[in-house]
Amino acid sequence: MYKAVTNLLAERGVTLPQIAEVVLEIQKGYYPELTIEECLAGVDAVVRKREVQHAILTGVALDVAAEKKQLPEPLQSIVASDDFLFGVDEIVALSITNVYGSIGLTNFGYLDKTKPLIIGKLNDHKGGACHTFLDDLVAAVAAAAASKIAHSRRPMDND
Numbered sequence: 001m002y003k004a005v006t007n008l009l010a011e012r013g014v015t016l017p018q019i020a021e022v023v024l025e026i027q028k029g030y031y032p033e034l035t036i037e038e039c040l041a042g043v044d045a046v047v048r049k050r051e052v053q054h055a056i057l058t059g060v061a062l063d064v065a066a067e068k069k070q071l072p073e074p075l076q077s078i079v080a081s082d083d084f085l086f087g088v089d090e091i092v093a094l095s096i097t098n099v100y101g102s103i104g105l106t107n108f109g110y111l112d113k114t115k116p117l118i119i120g121k122l123n124d125h126k127g128g129a130c131h132t133f134l135d136d137l138v139a140a141v142a143a144a145a146a147s148k149i150a151h152s153r154r155p156m157d158n159d
C-alpha cells in the first residue's frame with residue numbers, strides 16, 4: 001500500500017522530497033543542523049503508517065472524482081470550488097496530524113495559514129486541477145513529520 005500511496009501522490013504532483021522541504025522550512029529555526037535527509041526519513045515514516053495511507057487515499061479519491069465531475073451535487077460544487085466553509089478536507093487531514101501527538105496540530109495550523117512551498121502551489125488550483133483535500137493532506141504529513149522530529153530530539157525520549 002505504501003507504493004500505491006507514493007505513486008498516487010506523484011500522479012497528483014507531490015513527491016516525498018517536496019514534503020521534506022516543507023518540514024525543513026518549519027523546523028530549521030528550532031534545529032539549525034537539521035538535514036533534508038532527516039526530514040525525508042520523517043516524512044517516509046509518516047507515510048508508512050496505515051491510518052495516514054487511508055486518509056491520503058480517501059482525500060485524493062474525492063479530489064479526482066471532483067475533477068471528473070463525478071460527485072453528486074451539491075458536494076461536486078463544494079469540493080470543486082474548495083468552498084472555504086467546507087471543513088471535511090481538514091478533518092480528514094487531522095487523522096494524520098494525530099499520529100505523533102499534539103505538536104502536530106500546532107504545526108498543521110501554521111502550515112494551513114502560511115501554505116509554504118508545495119502546499120501553496122497545490123492551493124493555486126492551476127489548470128483545472130482539484131486539490132481541495134491534497135493541500136491539507138500534504139500539510140498534515142509535513143506537520144506530523146515535524147512532530148516526529150521534535151519528539152525524537154527530546155533527550156528523555158531517547159533512552
Ligand code: MG
Nearest residue numbers: 089132133136
Ligand atoms: Mg483544502
